[in-house]
Amino acid sequence: MVERVLPKHHTWVRFPSPARLNSQIVDAQGKVLIYKGKMNQADTKSDTPKAKTALVAVPGHTRLFRRGAIYYFRAKVPEELRPLLQKKEIRYSLKTADFKKAKQACNIASVKADA
Numbered sequence: 001m002v003e004r005v006l007p008k009h010h011t012w013v014r015f016p017s018p019a020r021l022n023s024q025i026v027d028a029q030g031k032v033l034i035y036k037g038k039m040n041q042a043d044t045k046s047d048t049p050k051a052k053t054a055l056v057a058v059p060g061h062t063r064l065f066r067r068g069a070i071y072y073f074r075a076k077v078p079e080e081l082r083p084l085l086q087k088k089e090i091r092y093s094l095k096t097a098d099f100k101k102a103k104q105a106c107n108i109a110s111v112k113a114d115a
Contacts, residue, residue, distance in 0.1 A: 071097070072094060073094055077090060094106065
């Protein structure tokens with residue numbers, strides 16, 4: 001096991017038993033510590049925030065979009081309603097990764113949005 005210097009701005013937690021992991025660290029008292037979080041190639045925490053992936057349109061469905069495995073509903077707000085709603089579009093998760101359920105939820109959301 002390689003001993004590393006603990007950076008002051010990172011969070012480390014005490015691990016109850018000696019684990020056989022790459023991110024093990026032994027402090028001055030000999031206690032085994034493990035890093036909470038992912039380590040990058042240089043064994044330091046990545047400071048770059050995780051970027052969201054873009055919404056990708058589902059072919060054949062104008063208001064159904066996908067980000068990763070989750071489907072989203074997205075619809076434009078008409079010009080005359082924008083001052084009232086303070087939004088240019090309505091967008092929210094359908095909370096499903098199943099295409100059939102997403103189509104049904106999108107149809108229901110479209111009816112509600114158009115009402």
